[in-house]
Amino acid sequence: MQIGITGKPNVGKSTMFKAITLQDVAIANYPFTTIEPNKGYGYVRVEDVGPEFNVKSNPRYGFIKGKYRFVPIEILDIAGLVPGAHEGRGLGNKFLDDVRQADALIHVIDISGSTNEEGQYIGPGNYDPIKDVKWYEEEIDWWFYSVIKKNLEKNIRKIKNEHLELDKELAKLISGLNVKEEHVSKAFKELKINQDEYDIINDDKKLFELASKIRKISKPIVIAANRIDINIDIAKKNLERLKKEYPDKVIISTSGYAELILKELDKQGKIFYIPGESYFEIKGDLNDKEKKALEFIENYIFKEFGSTGVQNILDITVFDVLKYVAVFPGGVDSLADKEGRILPDCFLMPPGSTVIDFANKIHSDLAKNFVRAIDVRTRKFLGKDYILKHRDVIQIVANA
Ligand SMILES: Nc1nc2c(ncn2[C@@H]2O[C@H](COP(=O)(O)OP(=O)(O)O)[C@@H](O)[C@H]2O)c(=O)[nH]1
Ligand SMILES: [Mg+2]
Structure with a gap:
């Protein structure tokens, strides 16, 4: 599963990528900072099943925060395009090569309208970001x-x-x-x-x-109406117009910048923040700048938009647009693996996947020697054509 972050230069792709992966990437205010595609891990959020079984999950990959399990996916920070790129301007072939690999794209636009077509900063409200949707997709x-x-x-x-x-x-x-x-x-x-x-x-x-x-x-595009924090009023107006213009598109308002601040302060132990939530708890000493930033996030981003939108857009892309389901291997008698790790895995499966696909994902031998599958919650047997549902916990029984 690979999600590409794309858009014209300077709309905040690398900042969003950094917020998602919390990795250092080149963040600068000029076009084509991103020459090589940056690959990293992001996480989609699934309500963990551990609590239903009164156990504490111990994921092999990803992590648990609050009641959520964060399951890794690959994220690509793709170099930005400018209009006419297909005619040989900009980073044409490199771009195509990156886009090729992605299962879906997040198209980042600057909803504050402060970046022109070429990615130059011209001040809030001076460019109509709705125009970007059409030319970029074209x-x-x-x-x-x-x-x-x-x-x-x-x-x-x-x-x-x-x-x-x-x-x-x-x-x-x-x-x-x-x-x-x-x-x-x-x-x-x-x-x-x-x-x-x-x-x-x-x-x-x-x-x-x-x-x-x-x-x-084959490559659905979800729109991140980004940089909502630059000017809340302009962002809200543009967002409303954008949704009216494209009623069928999935459009999520985001502030990669706010998400990055929250993740960094959380990492430093100064706050506790669960990605995707509309609250945080203060845990340590904050300087004035940090206090001010958090106040702004609370009063403007959370109140006006619900969340920073960054976690939201990943979850919506994977679960609503691509329609993947998260499925947990487990056993009726035990939810631990041989090393005693409880609910170690959670697999993202494409829509329409069956228990045989699931068995194959765990180990090809399990599919080859498949006897039956059991729904661990209900203890009911499942046929091999059973289609996996989101948050299923399934035991595969196979001949040794
Ligand atoms: N206010 C605000 N600034 C942002 C946001 N995201 C990025 N920026 C700034 O916009 C500029 C370009 O960001 P960058 O992530 O390098 O854009 P890219 O060229 O699309 O990868 C940098 O100065 C960032 O600090 C955001 O959500 N809000
Ligand atoms: Mg960049």
Whole structure:
């Protein structure tokens, strides 16, 4: 599971990446600071199942904070694009290579409207951030289009001569974009394109439509309306307009900066903060600057927006948009592994995964020698076609 953080320069991508991963990355106020993609671990938040069984979980990966279990996912900080990038401006090929790997993208925009198209600071309210949504997504779609077109041009004669199914062949040709056959088939169906519509190669408009649809299905984009803290009134107005303009898009207001402050103070032991919550507790001595920052976060960010939005956007991307489920291996007799570690694992499974997929995820031998699965909560047997639900606790019984 990989989530890419993307957007034009200077909208706060690296700051958000740092807040998510709490790693040091180049944070600076000029375009193209991020030359190499920064990879790190972020965490999605799942209500831990330990308390239901009166046990204290001890995760092998990730951690427990409050009643939550934070499960690791990979995060990519992707270099920013400027308009016209697909025509050779900006970091085209590098960008594509990074985007290719991501399962979903978080598009960071500056909702305070203080950054122009090129990423230069021009002061709050002086640029309409809604414009970024359209051109940025189009840049990515153009890339998909060019990859699709190039590959089809090379292979269409053979596909046509052998009367092959166009969606399946196309999926094979663009598998490098991390696009699956089911994504392409779904796009064909939604656009009512036939398997033998080989002439599509001559219809640029339709080909772009197809490229755009495949991109939407295989690489959904969630919008982080970021830098809400710069000017609350402008942010709220722009956010409202943005949601009206794009009612079908997932849009989350964020302040990567506020999240970073909270995480750093928590790390230093000065406050206790559970990512995603709208409160913190003061634990240690704070200097005036820290006190002021926390007051601002409490009175403006938490009160007006509910939270910093950073944890929220990760959880929504993984669980609501990609529709993954978090599933715990466990046993009816014991929730510990051989070393006595209680509920050591929590796996993120793609939508539609079955108990056999789950067995495979734990160990291929478990799937090979599968006998049955048991719902640890209810102690009921589950067939091998049972589809996993979020927060299931499952025991796999296999022949030794
Ligand atoms: N006020 C405010 N400033 C931010 C926020 N996020 C980033 N910044 C600032 O915006 C500038 C660019 O941030 P950076 O993370 O390097 O942007 P990137 O080019 O998109 O990676 C830096 O000066 C950051 O301190 C935010 O949420 N609020
Ligand atoms: Mg950056």
